[in-house]
């Protein structure tokens with residue numbers, strides 16, 4: 529086999545994996561840390577520019593690793609500053625990544641899979657079916673690409689126009705991260721490594737629709753922040769909109785989330801995401817049941833985040849009115865001061881908001897085809 533065929537993708541390699549690689553090749557382990565800094569902090573355009581490594585070592589690295597490449601398929605900017613890129617990774621799939629700047633932070637919404645298998649009824653990604661898991665390299669390359677791009681743009685701009693590099697990462701793009709932990713775990717380790725992006729564990733959030741075995745493994749291997757896509761306070765409502773709830777109902781799921789928090793520090797909170805669907809999960813009764821559930825499982829340890837539903841073509845849902853969302857929030861808040869926020873929707877004009885990420889997915893499940901047929905029949909009926 530030629531060296532070409534055995535080359536590895538470097539961005540998904542943790543400090544430990546790189547150190548091991550160098551030790552195996554009779555080099556000093558600290559080479560691993562040097563490479564991390566060159567790749568993730570200085571964004572050198574080629575291995576040959578890693579100037580504190582000998583020429584021989586640079587050649588050796590180029591023989592064993594691919595220099596990362598990301599092709600931009602689409603680059604969109606929203607009026608509110610949100611940016612969305614459709615990227616083709618070095619292994620050929622298209623993934624979407626969204627950058628959301630705010631006053632004091634800049635959040636990157638990353639994808640963990642191409643498409644998704646879970647079929648949540650209110651989610652645009654679900655209409656696209658599932659193609660495959662992303663590798664750790666492809667997950668990290670989303671962050672690498674954005675920080676590299678912003679660094680290059682900043683170099684050409686006066687300081688007051690500089691964009692902030694990414695301060696927070698949320699796994700709220702395409703896919704279910706707990707269905708791809710073999711890649712997600714090394715990826716978050718690289719994101720949190722001080723020689724790479726140095727994000728603290730509070731600034732990396734994994735969002736899940738509730739894959740219980742995944743939560744158990746996550747607790748053993750990382751301590752990142754957790755968001756649960758709850759979206760309903762009772763099994764009947766939740767199973768209607770999240771099919772996975774039939775497999776892991778609330779009395780199985782919520783104790784597993786408590787165990788995740790308990791496995792780390794006592795102060796750890798969970799964010800409970802709750803998309804507001806008109807006439808489905810947004811009644812006063814739902815609000816009272818939600819408050820009861822929060823106080824039973826997570827007293828003082830949960831934040832409820834109400835999300836206005838972001839519509840997409842063919843959806844049968846519509847968002848609850850802002851007035852009703854505020855009422856709902858008041859009820860939840862009134863019970864034991866549960867922290868309840870209403871999410872500002874960002875990047876809606878470029879379909880960059882939650883549940884609006886679709887990418888171009890090679891569907892293996894026929895769901896995409898059904899979706900296209902549905903659009904065609906709607907168009908036919910309208911004409």
Ligand code: SAH
Pocket residue numbers: 648650651652699700701702703704705735736737756757801803835836837838839882883884
């Ligand atoms: N699979 C993971 C992460 C991806 S979804 C999860 O389920 O958590 C990220 C968040 O966006 C989730 O809370 C999801 O439920 C929410 N979401 C999906 N579709 C949405 C839509 N159309 N409008 C608003 N939020 C949506």
